[in-house]
Amino acid sequence: MRSTTQLARDxxxxxxxxxxxxxxxxxRHVEFPITDVPHFELNVEAETPxxxxxxxxxxxxxxxxxLPHLVRSVENHGVLVVFSAPGSASxxxxxxxxxxxxxxxxxxxxxxxxxxxxxxxxxxxxLVMHSDAEPGSxxxxxxxxxxxxxxxxxxxxxVDLLPSKSDWGQLQRIKETxxxxxxxxxxxSRALGVMSEVTYRNAMVFLSSKGWRRREPGVMPILEQPxxxxxxxxxxxxxxxxxxxxxDEARVPFDLFRQICSRFPLHEGDGVDxxxxxxxxxxxxxxxxxx
Numbered sequence: 001m002r003s004t005t006q007l008a009r010d011x012x013x014x015x016x017x018x019x020x021x022x023x024x025x026x027x028r029h030v031e032f033p034i035t036d037v038p039h040f041e042l043n044v045e046a047e048t049p050x051x052x053x054x055x056x057x058x059x060x061x062x063x064x065x066x067l068p069h070l071v072r073s074v075e076n077h078g079v080l081v082v083f084s085a086p087g088s089a090s091x092x093x094x095x096x097x098x099x100x101x102x103x104x105x106x107x108x109x110x111x112x113x114x115x116x117x118x119x120x121x122x123x124x125x126x127l128v129m130h131s132d133a134e135p136g137s138x139x140x141x142x143x144x145x146x147x148x149x150x151x152x153x154x155x156x157x158x159v160d161l162l163p164s165k166s167d168w169g170q171l172q173r174i175k176e177t178x179x180x181x182x183x184x185x186x187x188x189s190r191a192l193g194v195m196s197e198v199t200y201r202n203a204m205v206f207l208s209s210k211g212w213r214r215r216e217p218g219v220m221p222i223l224e225q226p227x228x229x230x231x232x233x234x235x236x237x238x239x240x241x242x243x244x245x246x247x248d249e250a251r252v253p254f255d256l257f258r259q260i261c262s263r264f265p266l267h268e269g270d271g272v273d274x275x276x277x278x279x280x281x282x283x284x285x286x287x288x289x290x291x
Contacts, residue, residue, distance in 0.1 A: 004091055012084075012091050015260075016105060018252045019082050020098045022260050023229065025250035027100065029241070030232040035078030035101040036060070040128055042143070049143045052129050053150035065157060066178045070117050071224040074104070074124065081120070081226040082260050083108050095123035102127045108264075113221040114181040121148035146191075152180050153188050162194045166203035172218060182207060182216050225263040233261045 004012075026032075038059050046052035060077060067073060071081050080103045084091065095104045104123045106116055125147030130140050158178065162185065163170050171185050180188075186203050189195035195203070207213060233243060247257035 008091055012094055012105070015085060016094070016096055016098075016103060018250075018256055019080065019103055019105070019260050021252055022246075022250045022257060023080055023101070023103075024099060025246060026229060026232040026236070028249075029236055032101070032228065032232070033076055033078045037077060037079060037102055037124075037127055039131055041131070042129055046129070049125060049129065049146035050150040050155065053125070053147045054154065056124070056128055057151065057154070067152060069224055070120055070152075070179070071226055074120060075226065075228045078102075079104060079124075079127070080228060081106065082229065083226070083262065083264070085256075085259050093119040093123055095126050097127070097131070108223055111220065111223065112181075113223055114175070114179065114184070114216070116223055117152065117179050118148050118181065118184055121151045124148075124151065149184065149188050149191065153178060153184070155192060158188070159192050159194060162189045162192065164189075164194055164196075165199060166195075166206065175216075176218065182212060223264070227263060229261040230263045 023032075036059075038056065040046040040052040040055050042048070042052070046055055060073070062073070075081055078101050080098065080101055082103070082105055084105050084107045086109075091105075091107060093104065093106050095102060097103075104120060104127075106119055108116065122144045125144035126140070129143060129147065158174075161174055166186075168182075171182055174180075174185055175182055178185075183204075186195065186200055186207070190197065190200040210217075233246065236246065237243065243257065243261075244254055247254045250257060252260075
């Protein structure tokens, strides 16, 4: 955030406020999951970011091993996840406490499945640990990265899988299983003492020489897509409520409403895709469907 221009900050703030207005409007008609984001301030309940991440996994009853569909897991606990507007590449991702629930805004511009998952885990670190911290400091960003690493790759569950050398075949297999990037795995290997500093640096040099910092090898999975807001819109449309009426009620321009409620970044002429009720997060129920 410290390197972000004031204009970009203002635009991000405006987009976040619009998201809150849209969410509040939809919640007048649709019941969302209960917000369940515990706060583990450092040096109180949790001494380290890693402990905070372990506490969140425990509080949410998350399974051992890789976390499936992280966006859906976060939404199931009442966190709003939305994509930022096209052209806002200067802000990777950000989060804040809305009026009734936390909001995470992800930038899908790089179309990187692995980067998106780490960004979301990073923002969850801020929401869990940094309710009163000044955004953008190197210290709290490093803490959020440490939180994300432990949240996605718990020490006890992954340490024996990581190679001490840059075995790219093994690293690629771990990457695809755990849903994290090669860079994140290298960082984690060094942080856990599995890989030496020299080996880590050499691996990063090789990774850079191959152009893998920008685009890692292998097939890129489709981005995990939000379903809380688009699912609510779909339910209301099935009940005969027009999207334009919802946008008017939220007092936001229709195109902005469509962008906020999209499952995937919109291009000109796109609309909000249909979403079947079976695909919704747990707890999303249309009030109109009650007998």
